Amino acid sequence: MTDYTPIQQHAAPPSAPPRNGLGTAGFVLGLIGLVFSPIPLVGVVAWPLAVLGLILSAVGVARVRSGKATNKGLSIAGVVVSLLALVVSILWAVVIGKAISDVNDQATAHHTIVYQVSGDAKAVDIDYSTFDRNTILINTEAGAAVPWTKTVEATGFLAGAQFTATAGPDGGSVTCKVIVDGKEAKTATAAGAGATASCTGF
16 A cells, blocks of 8 residues: 655745835825925925935835836836926025025115206205115205206115205206116106105115
């Protein structure tokens, strides 16, 4: 009688679950970075989110290629949105940097302002103000003879300064003119007793 040894069958080891975590996390971080990137001030947090999202998404794509993960589409989408977030953040940084540079240039720019009054009025009351850095220089000359000229040096923004010329009780015409850095910025003419020519807001 022949003895048969039963063949033992071993169950195949269970396959490892797909490692999709990093690819998914990269997509989420990249998406959040893309949402935050165009928002002023808040957009600064988009930089680290986009960079981290790009790294994790790239690792996710590598895992898909090696067969360790199955979320290929989500990992690729994470790379795309992370790159978009980085591009938007860079563009915002350039725009904001340019704006800050322009403001600094204007704040430190040196200007030559020439105030001029002409006309046939015998006497003119003149008021003029100039912004110089963080101060406002206000000057008044009563009963000035025309033609009249005053040159002022100033540094910083030039906006909203005031310059008026008022004819005396004898009337006549009066013209004010403002020249900034060699270019005419404002001019106005008035005539009659007490008439005021206003060159405000240059």
